[in-house]
Amino acid sequence: MGKAIDKTGVGGVTDHASKRDLRKAMSDNIAVALIIYTGLQIFMTVHAMKQGISSIAPYFALIVLVAAIIPACRWFERRWLDLSDDEAADPAMKGAFRRDLALLWGLAIGLPVLLTALLKVAFAALG
Numbered sequence: 131m132g133k134a135i136d137k138t139g140v141g142g143v144t145d146h147a148s149k150r151d152l153r154k155a156m157s158d159n160i161a162v163a164l165i166i167y168t169g170l171q172i173f174m175t176v177h178a179m180k181q182g183i184s185s186i187a188p189y190f191a192l193i194v195l196v197a198a199i200i201p202a203c204r205w206f207e208r209r210w211l212d213l214s215d216d217e218a219a220d221p222a223m224k225g226a227f228r229r230d231l232a233l234l235w236g237l238a239i240g241l242p243v244l245l246t247a248l249l250k251v252a253f254a255a256l257g
Contacts, residue, residue: 166238
């Protein structure tokens with residue numbers, strides 16, 4: 131037969147270390163999203179340059195994307211770092227956490243794709 135697991139710390143107080151800290155989880159996701167975002171943007175920029183887009187346009191896209199993503203990531207980070215220890219381990223926060231993750235990853239993946247596509251259309255119309 132299995133043993134019951136005591137999920138309380140000393141004196142019956144819940145041990146927050148055993149629960150997922152949403153602050154750390156969001157911070158980790160932001161770091162990985164920025165890496166993925168950067169790799170995707172570099173790949174798309176190199177690909178656009180191989181297709182003959184003027185040499186200044188891809189660099190302009192990089193500047194715009196960096197300027198756009200950093201404030202968004204800072205907003206996500208601030209929103210979650212300001213939580214108390216109890217809030218960071220509260221299961222009721224998981225819905226908001228998942229929503230913010232979907233937004234973060236949507237921006238990290240969608241923004242480079244969307245901006246590169248818009249720049250290609252703009253330069254195709256001009257050239």
